[in-house]
Each structure stands twice: as structure tokens, then as C-alpha cells.
Amino acid sequence: xxxxxxSDLTPIERRDLRRLAAFMVPASADYGVPGADxxxxxxxxxxxxxRDAGDVRATLALLREAAGGDFxxxxxxxxxxxxxxxxxxxxxxxxxxxxxVLQCYYRDDRVMRALGLEPRSPFPKGHALDxxxxxxxxxxxxxxxxxxxxxxxxx
Amino acid sequence: xxxxxxxxxxxxxxxxxxxxxxxxxxxxxxxxxSLADTRMKILCLEQGDWIRPxxxxxxxxxxxxRRYADFDISPNRRARDTDYPVNDDNSLMKIANxxxxxxxxxxxxxxxxxxxxxxxxxxxxxxxxxxxxIDYWTLEPYFAENxxxxxxxxxxxxxxxxxxxxxxxxxxxxxxxxxxxxxxxxLGWHWWPSDIAVATSEVDGRAKCINLGHCxxxxxxxxxxxxxxxxxPAALRAGVELRTRCRVREITTDDRGMASGVVYYDANGVExxxxxxxxxxxxxxxxxxxxxxxxASTRFPNGLANSSGLVGRNLMLHPWPIVxxxxxxxxxxxxxxxxxxxxxxxxETDASRDFVRGYTLQFGRGTGPATEAITSAASGRLPWGRDxxxxxxxxxxHRVAIGVACEDLPEAHNRVTLDPVLKDSHxxxxxxxxxxxxxxxxxxxxxxxxxxxxxxxxxxAKNLSASRTVLNSPGHLLGTAxxxxxxxxxxxxxxxxxxxxKNLFIVDxxxxxxxxxxxxxxxxxxxxxxxxxxxxQRLATLFD
Ligand SMILES: Cc1cc2nc3c(=O)[nH]c(=O)nc-3n(C[C@H](O)[C@H](O)[C@H](O)COP(=O)(O)OP(=O)(O)OC[C@H]3O[C@@H](n4cnc5c(N)ncnc54)[C@H](O)[C@@H]3O)c2cc1C
Numbered sequence: 001x002x003x004x005x006x007s008d009l010t011p012i013e014r015r016d017l018r019r020l021a022a023f024m025v026p027a028s029a030d031y032g033v034p035g036a037d038x039x040x041x042x043x044x045x046x047x048x049x050x051r052d053a054g055d056v057r058a059t060l061a062l063l064r065e066a067a068g069g070d071f072x073x074x075x076x077x078x079x080x081x082x083x084x085x086x087x088x089x090x091x092x093x094x095x096x097x098x099x100x101v102l103q104c105y106y107r108d109d110r111v112m113r114a115l116g117l118e119p120r121s122p123f124p125k126g127h128a129l130d131x132x133x134x135x136x137x138x139x140x141x142x143x144x145x146x147x148x149x150x151x152x153x154x155x
Numbered sequence: 156x157x158x159x160x161x162x163x164x165x166x167x168x169x170x171x172x173x174x175x176x177x178x179x180x181x182x183x184x185x186x187x188x189s190l191a192d193t194r195m196k197i198l199c200l201e202q203g204d205w206i207r208p209x210x211x212x213x214x215x216x217x218x219x220x221r222r223y224a225d226f227d228i229s230p231n232r233r234a235r236d237t238d239y240p241v242n243d244d245n246s247l248m249k250i251a252n253x254x255x256x257x258x259x260x261x262x263x264x265x266x267x268x269x270x271x272x273x274x275x276x277x278x279x280x281x282x283x284x285x286x287x288x289i290d291y292w293t294l295e296p297y298f299a300e301n302x303x304x305x306x307x308x309x310x311x312x313x314x315x316x317x318x319x320x321x322x323x324x325x326x327x328x329x330x331x332x333x334x335x336x337x338x339x340x341x342l343g344w345h346w347w348p349s350d351i352a353v354a355t356s357e358v359d360g361r362a363k364c365i366n367l368g369h370c371x372x373x374x375x376x377x378x379x380x381x382x383x384x385x386x387x388p389a390a391l392r393a394g395v396e397l398r399t400r401c402r403v404r405e406i407t408t409d410d411r412g413m414a415s416g417v418v419y420y421d422a423n424g425v426e427x428x429x430x431x432x433x434x435x436x437x438x439x440x441x442x443x444x445x446x447x448x449x450x451a452s453t454r455f456p457n458g459l460a461n462s463s464g465l466v467g468r469n470l471m472l473h474p475w476p477i478v479x480x481x482x483x484x485x486x487x488x489x490x491x492x493x494x495x496x497x498x499x500x501x502x503e504t505d506a507s508r509d510f511v512r513g514y515t516l517q518f519g520r521g522t523g524p525a526t527e528a529i530t531s532a533a534s535g536r537l538p539w540g541r542d543x544x545x546x547x548x549x550x551x552x553h554r555v556a557i558g559v560a561c562e563d564l565p566e567a568h569n570r571v572t573l574d575p576v577l578k579d580s581h582x583x584x585x586x587x588x589x590x591x592x593x594x595x596x597x598x599x600x601x602x603x604x605x606x607x608x609x610x611x612x613x614x615x616a617k618n619l620s621a622s623r624t625v626l627n628s629p630g631h632l633l634g635t636a637x638x639x640x641x642x643x644x645x646x647x648x649x650x651x652x653x654x655x656x657k658n659l660f661i662v663d664x665x666x667x668x669x670x671x672x673x674x675x676x677x678x679x680x681x682x683x684x685x686x687x688x689x690x691x692q693r694l695a696t697l698f699d
Contacts (some may be wrong), residue, residue: 007262013307016368018415023539023540024539024540024543025360025539025543025544026540026543028544030544031544031545031548033259040322048220050220050224051223051224051227051232051234052223080540084538084539084540086537095533095588098529098532098533099223099533100680102222102528102529103219103223103525103529104354105222105525105527105528106219106524106525106527106528107216107217107219108402112524115524115548115551117524118642119216120216121213121215121218121373122213122367122368123211123213123214123367123375123376124365124375124376125365126364126365126366126367126369126376127365127366127368127490128366129329129366129487129490129491130327130328130329130330130333130487131327131328132327132328132329132330132332132333132336133328133333133336134328134335136328136333136336136340137310137336137346137347137348139340140339140340140345140346140347141312141314142312142314143313143314143345144504145314145315146314146315146345146480146499146503147271147272147273147314147315147316147317147466147503148271148272148273148280148503149272149503150272150273150275150276150279150280150290150291151272151275151276151290151291151292152292153272153291153292153295153317154649155384
């Protein structure tokens with residue numbers, strides 16, 4: 001979906017969401033991945049809020065409440081505490097926030113490559129699937145009938 | 156389209172047709188194709204669109220995100236203008252469907268089992284619910300015909316399943332299937348390649364499956380047998396007319412109490428009248444009772460064909476807990492059709508258990524990268540913050556998940572009614588769902604969850620979880636206009652004709668008497684073909 005509800009987010013909401021995204025999925029040199037606040041990923045997140053825009057805005061309001069003021073003004077430790085308190089909550093709005101961030105993070109080319117995945121759509125190349133070990137079925141073949149024969153089907 | 160004045164109204168009226176089918180989904184397509192050889196004038200009205208191969212999510216990088224958007228399984232979240240809302244707040248099981256040419260098969264997972272012979276004899280064998288007025292063996296030739304039209308992958312010789320000959324080779328086991336097979340063998344349990352409506356080799360010009368991922372959000376390759384690419388092209392070639400974006404509001408009746416046609420909104424939102432000699436409802440287990448209830452009139456004050464009071468009642472939705480875990484080995488992830496194996500170990504009633512009837516275990520593969528992250532974060536398995544990346548790498552492509560397909564029995568209080576407030580975009584009252592789980596179903600679910608945990612443990616899985624409250628919504632909508640010989644206890648007779656309105660037929664999942672522990676589409680379509688055949692055999696005396 002390329003819904004564009006970006007205009008729904010105020011500049012303050014965008015700024016808060018970006019800082020929050022960095023706590024949700026931080027950049028990692030060890031794993032060779034950007035954070036969810038990376039400019040390209042974050043741009044994708046904001047553009048793709050779609051059906052979750054309302055819930056994401058609601059969580060940002062909760063974040064401001066948890067921060068006891070402006071989230072952007074908190075130092076790193078305070079901001080992390082506020083972010084984690086918010087993310088520790090349960091419910092559909094927090095799930096929507098997670099979905100909004102993760103659906104974009106886990107389609108970024110750099111993230112895909114770091115996971116050893118090809119950055120592409122499934123179609124048209126598809127995927128290969130091992131045939132598997134069909135000899136395993138020998139243990140089941142030839143067992144006595146298990147289904148109940150009624151109405152004389154095989155009589 | 157001819158436009159005549161319909162007496163008494165200002166709305167335009169179309170030329171009369173012999174057969175009017177409402178709904179272009181699984182059953183509507185099958186009945187249209189079968190009736191086409193009568194050379195009658197057949198028209199199908201469908202509220203949704205054709206979906207083109209290029210529309211499907213797997214064409215794009217946002218393929219996983221679109222499963223939560225325009226290809227979401229819930230009509231309420233998907234909210235296309237062709238969808239109607241459903242108030243399912245008072246149901247643990249949420250409603251899943253698709254409204255368009257192909258109906259639910261556009262989104263279905265294409266798991267394609269038949270009901271078992273015992274499923275038609277629930278009262279005689281197990282003393283619960285009711286027997287069907289027909290039996291498995293009557294339907295058998297229609298199952299076979301439907302398999303040929305659909306293209307079904309599988310393997311003959313399953314000792315837990317009535318004899319049949321799948322038309323295509325089974326879906327490969329893959330790494331995930333091999334893992335399940337070993338675990339089942341360790342326990343001595345039954346397992347077998349599932350019947351799946353996926354072209355594992357080319358069939359009737361349809362290209363073979365190239366493993367685009369789960370089949371559920373539609374197949375860009377056209378390998379999944381949704382009826383828009385199986386029955387519909389054949390029906391259209393045979394002369395059936397299909398009009399999309401036409402939403403039926405109500406079925407009208409004449410002064411003899413016979414169906415005279417339907418009032419519908421066309422693609423431009425214009426209200427029209429379509430007269431018909433006979434009407435066939437194929438709008439599914441929610442859409443059909445909704446239409447019948449919306450067609451109440453002075454002659455039929457409780458809704459059309461509802462003298463029994465059973466329209467909308469006995470809704471069955473197949474409670475479907477998913478039990479998942481993670482193994483050390485890297486598996487297939489979400490890179491192929493989600494299911495390829497079943498176990499019928501617990502399918503038939505066993506007097507030693509504390510419930511009657513049974514369930515199928517469906518062995519599933521993992522998911523794609525975004526879905527793994529989204530679902531794991533939501534369940535608390537995947538943390539936010541510094542440890543996110545480490546934990547995630549132990550989840551992606553390590554997931555195993557078993558669906559427990561439970562049979563729910565018919566209960567009158569599980570029902571579809573008209574919501575007093577909610578309406579669709581044309582102002583037509585929307586359906587409301589009231590549904591609870593019976594004690595028998597709960598006991599069956601617990602047994603199924605325990606069995607799934609046992610086999611996952613045998614497979615070496617850890618970090619097991621099962622959901623008892625947010626159940627998977629399989630999109631199986633059954634039982635709300637059931638079949639029977641007694642007009643006081645059923646809505647349609649044993650060949651799909653409404654007891655109360657002799658030129659009104661129902662062919663979709665609403666006519667089911669009981670639900671079996673299997674996905675329903677194969678049986679829904681076999682029933683539709685059977686009803687079409689009965690109609691053809693009786694053409695001269697059809698309305699007597
Ligand atoms: C996500 C998902 C996964 C599924 N997986 C499986 C599976 O693996 N195996 C399986 O067997 N089944 C599966 N199903 C169920 C399967 O899709 C249904 O059993 C099947 O499609 C039902 O057939 P039907 O003919 O009763 O109705 P449908 O196929 O639902 O068709 C009804 C049609 O009627 C139309 N309609 C309704 N009301 C009106 C109106 N007023 N005017 C005009 N048109 C109307 C609708 O738009 C729709 O196209 C799944 C369903 C979903 C949603």
C-alpha cells in the first residue's frame with residue numbers, strides 16, 4: 001500500500017516517532033543493519049502508515065504522556081525509559097505501532113541482505129523447495145483404514 | 156442491457172434472465188459452470204471486482220504489508236469499497252472473507268480436504284446435532300468432477316481418508332515437512348500429504364507453482380486454484396454473464412410467493428431491478444442469511460425462506476487454535492504454500508476422549524521476514540531495543556506452526572442477524588455475529604493444543620505458544636440456512652431448494668448441517684455441482 005497519510009502526522013509527531021523507532025529497532029554494527037530511524041526506512045514508515053495511522057498517532061500521544069512533556073527534550077536515558085514503558089504496554093494500538101515500523105524495516109534492502117535474503121518481491125522468481133524425504137511415508141502407507149466407512153461406500 | 160420500467164417503481168429494470176446467481180465465489184462459479192450446458196440465460200451478480208494477477212501482493216516489495224491492508228482477511232480492516240462491514244465484536248472468532256470474483260478463494264489457503272463419510276452421519280454415529288439428508292457417496296462423483304476442474308495436488312492411498320485420486324503430484328515436503336514427518340513417525344501418528352488446490356504441474360494452461368510464499372494473499376502466478384481462474388473462464392466461454400460491482404440489496408417476491416428477481420446497486424450506484432425465473436444464492440454463510448433477512452416483506456415478515464426461524468442460526472466457524480514453536484534447524488520460512496501435510500490421528504470420534512467428533516492437525520511452514528517480526532513482537536517473543544536483532548535471528552526461518560482445525564457443532568444461538576446500526580456503503584443493513592464456543596469445542600481445542608504441543612516437542616521445538624483467546628479466523632462460514640427434509644427444521648431441502656420459495660436455491664456454505672473438521676471449499680463446491688445436477692434433472696418440474 002502506498003497510502004500517504006504523512007500529512008496526518010504533525011512535525012512533532014514525526015520527530016517523536018523517529019526517535020521512538022530508534023529505540024524499537026536500533027542500528028547495530030554487530031549485525032550490520034541500520035536502525036528503524038534510518039532516513040529511508042523512516043520515510044517508508046511514514047508513507048505507509050495507512051490503516052494504522054490513527055493508532056500510531058494515539059501511541060505517540062501516550063508517549064508524550066509517559067514522557068511527562070516533550071519526548072524530544074528528554075535525555076537519552078530518560079527517553080529510553082519512556083519509550084520502553086510505552087512499548088511494554090499491550091493492546092491493538094501498540095501492535096499497530098509495531099506493525100507500522102516492522103513492515104517497513106523488514107523490507108529494506110540493507111536489512112534483507114544482512115539477513116542473507118534477496119531484496120526482491122516473491123514474484124516472478126519464486127523460491128526453490130527441497131523435495132524432502134518421502135521414504136518417511138513408508139511408516140504410514142499400508143496402515144489399516146482409520147476413516148469410518150458409513151453408508152456402504154466401499155462395501 | 157435492456158431497460159424496462161418495473162411496475163410500481165421508478166427504478167430501471169433489466170431484461171429477465173432464466174437463472175440469477177448472487178455471488179461469484181466458490182459455489183457461485185461452480186453452479187454457473189454446471190448449469191451453462193442447459194443453454195439457459197444465466198446471469199451472476201457480484202458485488203466485488205475481478206482481481207488481476209498483477210494486483211496481488213507478491214508482485215511488490217510491500218507483499219507482507221498488504222496482508223494487513225487491501226488484502227487483509229478481515230473485511231472490516233480491508234474496507235475496500237466492494238466490502239461490506241461485519242459486526243463481529245460479540246464473537247471470539249472474527250469473520251474473514253473476500254468479496255470479488257472468486258469470493259473467498261481469492262484469499263484462501265487452498266487446503267482442499269473433503270469431508271469424511273462419517274461427517275454426514277453425526278447424529279447416527281455420535282448422537283449429536285443432525286445427520287445430513289445426503290451422504291458422502293452421493294457426493295463422491297461431484298468431488299471427483301470438482302477436483303478435475305480445480306486441479307488438486309495430493310497423494311492417493313491415505314489410510315485415514317476415503318479413497319480418491321488427486322489430479323496432481325503432492326506439494327514437496329521441504330525441510331519443514333520432513334521435520335514434521337519425522338516427529339509424527341517418532342510418535343507413531345498418522346500424517347499424509349494434504350490435498351491442496353495448487354498446480355504442482357501445469358494444468359489447463361495454468362502455470363505451475365513456483366513457491367511465492369503462502370497462498371493466502373492470492374497467487375500472482377495463477378497456480379492457486381481460485382475460481383476466477385478455474386470455473387469462471389469456462390463458465391463465461393459457455394455463455395454465462397457475470398456483472399461485477401453489482402450489490403444485491405434484496406430478493407423480491409411476487410404475489411404467489413415466488414422469487415421474482417432482485418433489487419441491486421450497479422457499478423454507478425444506480426438502484427436497479429433484475430427480474431429472474433429463478434434465483435440461486437451463493438453469497439456465503441454470512442452474505443446469504445444477511446440477504447434473506449434483508450428481504451423481509453409483508454408475506455415473509457421474518458425474512459425470506461425463514462418460516463423455520465433458522466435463517467442465520469447454527470453458524471459454524473471452525474475454531475482454529477494455532478500452536479507454534481521454534482526449532483534449531485533452519486527451515487523453509489514462508490517461502491512456499493503454508494501447509495502441505497495433515498494428520499488425521501484425532502479426526503474420528505474416540506469414546507475414550509472427553510469430547511465427540513474430532514479435528515485435523517495442519518502442519519504449517521514459517522512466515523516471511525516482516526510477518527515473523529510483527530507477530531513475534533505482538534506476542535512478546537521478540538523484544539524491542541538492543542536484543543531485538545539477536546532474538547530475531549533465532550526466529551526467522553525457525554518457526555513451526557500447527558493449525559488445529561476443530562469441528563464446531565451447530566448451536567441455534569450462534570447466529571447472523573442484521574445489525575440495527577451498522578450499514579454498508581449503499582445503506583444496506585450489515586450483518587452482526589453472535590458466536591460462543593461450546594464446552595465440547597473447548598475440550599476438543601484443549602486436546603488439539605496438547606496434541607500439537609506433543610508433536611512439536613517431538614520435533615525438537617522450544618518456545619511453544621498456543622492462543623486460546625485470539626483464534627485464527629479461517630474464513631469458513633457455514634450452517635446459517637441448513638439443509639434438511641423437514642421444513643420446520645431446515646431452510647432448504649436435500650437438493651438446495653428453499654422449502655418456502657420454490658424457485659429460490661442456496662448453494663453456498665450456509666446449507667451445511669454440520670461442519671466436519673476440515674476446510675470446507677471442496678465440499679461446498681461438490682454440493683454446488685450436485686445441486687446443479689439435481690436442477691438439470693428436474694427442469695420440467697423444478698418449481699412443483
Ligand atoms: C483467508 C481465508 C483463507 C481460507 N482458506 C481456506 C482453505 O485453505 N481451504 C478451504 O477449503 N477454504 C478456505 N477458506 C474458505 C473459502 O474461501 C470459503 O469456504 C469459500 O470461498 C466459500 O464459498 P462460498 O461460495 O460459500 O462463498 P464465497 O466464496 O465467499 O463467495 C461469496 C460471494 O458472494 C458475494 N456476495 C455476497 N453478498 C453479495 C451481495 N449482496 N451482492 C452481490 N454479491 C454478493 C461476495 O462478494 C463473494 O464474492 C478461506 C477463506 C479465507 C477468507
